[in-house]
Amino acid sequence: MDVERVRLRPWADSDFWLLGRLNSPEMTEHLGGPETEAQLEARHRRYVGLESGRMYRVESAGRGETVGSIGFWGREWRGEPVWETGWGVLPEFQGRGLAALAARAVVEAARAAGRNRYLHAFPSVDHHASNSVCRKAGFTLLGEAEFEYPKGHWLTSNDWRIDLDEA
Template sequence: MDPIGVERVQPVPWAEGDFWLLRRQNSPETPGRLGGPETVGAIGHWERAWQGAEVWEAGWGTLPEFQGGGLAAAAARRLISVVREERGRGGHPAVHAFPEVARAASNGGCRKAGCTLLGQPDLAYPKGNPIRSDDWYVDPRGPARSEGDW
């Protein structure tokens, strides 16, 4: 049984009309900073220099009314699949996510998405705001997991 649609998570490219989602994710009721039939959050990846190499950094947020049902982890697994395809076309050899250490749900999503915890670097997010983060890692060159392995 999948009451909130985890099995139907489908990433779609960011579009000009999606700014409302960014505003909503940065509202007081959404604990975080920062389409399809129903938008429940956002996930993305971008290039970043990390420890002397170019890697993909991933980040996501789920709207409050959809949190806690595994949607972020499902979206992260889909994103890793997309990055794995990009890797086949010359993409970067690593995907990292850097949630704040205190964000148990975000860190749980990384774990459920198949990421490996590498450490706790001191970063700044947003720029100028020091935070302690967990460094979660996935090697997109590795074999894809079947849905049952997650």
């Protein structure tokens, strides 16, 4: 059986095109909808210059094709500093388990970065695929939370967490 693998590549200036591909209505349905070109450019600058955490372009290790993005970044959650993660897999690569593989890889990257004990993911309660990724990647469901994303847009999310101090 040929098991597909992924490789995480640090986000680079040349990866702006991927934000455009991930900005479709179907890909942003659970995130408040597509962003403007100016918002995408600002996001790209944040990704390239991220000082707390790291963004990645996800490649299929077998073929070297770009399949999506994932990353982790610092934030405060319920009074403590934590890492947060989020991802997107291009439609033509969905359904292969690549997001869960990338999530497992980003757990290891966040663990190696140190600094914070917990890594959280906050998918919408209605985003079944992303909630499944959290389960498959070993996150623990803590419950529902009201979450603001993007700014000014409130949604009910699941709060998934993984303890980076546990092996």
